[in-house]
Amino acid sequence: MERGSPKFHPETAPRLGFVNARWWLFALLGLNAAWVTDLFVLGHELSAPGGMLTALGRLTGLYGALALVLQLVLISRLPWLESRLGLDRLTLWHRWTGFWVLWLLVAHVVFIVLGYAGQDGSPVLAEMGTLVFHTQDVLLATIAFVLLVAVGVTSARAARRRLRYESWHLVHLLAYLAVVLGFLHQVTVGQDFTGAPLGRLYWWTLYGAALGLVAVSRIGLPLARNLRHRLRVESVVREADDVVSLVITGHALDALPARAGQFFLWRFLTPAHWWEAHPYSLSAMPDGRRLRITVKALGDGSGWLQHVRPGTRVFAEGPYGAFTAQRRTRRRVLLIAGGVGVTPVRALLEEFARQRDDIALIYRASTADSAVLADELRRLASRCSARMFLVLGPSTGVGRFGPVLGPRHLHAMVPDVRRRDVYLCGPPGMTDAVRRTLTELAVPAEQCHTERFAFAA
Incomplete structure (x- = not known):
């Protein structure tokens, strides 16, 4: 607790909730990875057809399936998880997990094809054709793989910038079809299903739980709330x-x-x-x-x-979103908004204004005309005696204290920035630049709360 603020009690529970949710997620992933490995070792011998290459192919396929299930959990928008970690963080993890899914499945295909080609003494391309068109349900897995590649390619930054959000989202929905097709392939061909009752129980439970979370959080809960409200x-x-x-x-x-x-x-x-x-x-x-x-x-x-x-x-x-007053750890607050990112900051200022704590506000805009809601911010700041700074000019601007929103400039406006919780929302370029400034000013990471105003980018 800060000196001179005996009535303020930092909300430590939300911060602990963030840490606990993150470690629970990591622990569950590690536990499931270990369990998948155990099931594989118990049900597979290196002397089986295809030898080491086929074994590696099946293991990478199992890890790819596990990573795909993790993707479903991350994007299920489960309220307990989302309110503690934030949808922007979960979306970022979902994106990077998607690339791991692709690499693991590429490894799965390569190892399996090489393993069976070596076993049969046939050319690689011929063996691939045999597996796809003459092996039970491998064609389904091939379709699932192609769909996931399409989702991955359109999720790359270069492609994402060229697609409308609605078009990208429509392509992204193909991932659910890929999950179902891949699961059908696993049911009919995977050794964890065909020869291991414990493995069947595990994978049915895992897929069922993940798809159930998606159905409840993405479909059931929104429908119930909208019917009510x-x-x-x-x-x-x-x-x-x-x-x-x-x-x-x-x-x-x-x-x-x-x-x-x-x-x-x-x-x-x-x-x-x-x-x-x-x-x-x-x-x-x-x-x-x-x-x-x-x-x-x-x-x-x-x-x-x-x-x-x-x-x-x-x-x-x-x-x-976890960009709320619940993340706050100190009585003093600095709100920094840029562009249209002012909208959540304006709402937060209204909430903090009712508590009449020590508030500083910086609003970054290119021109006075583009400073949307500036008059409302001034009225709210006046009501709670908050200090407000309207910073205008180009992003490359340099003033008396160096680059705009650089370390010297920010410190000149808010000298006690290290003793404040900092809420920052704006375009990605501005957000990244201000985060670097806060790091240079030695503001502890746990006091920095960021919302990137670029959903799913």
């Missing part, structure tokens, strides 16, 4: 030429577990756009009666929301 657009308020705020109301919103700093995936149920899901943060603290989002027209995906009509029905999935 019946969301609709109440009003549309123009904030600037290309920015509007949408006020959304519904039934029993006080029972919706939403907090300032979180976001939802929004679907506005119009004939032309009902299938599009957009991740937007709340731009005001939830009050139990209304939710508010603020949207900037950044292309066809969000430009049409400028003209959405009051009364439009809304389907929302969430809330998501």
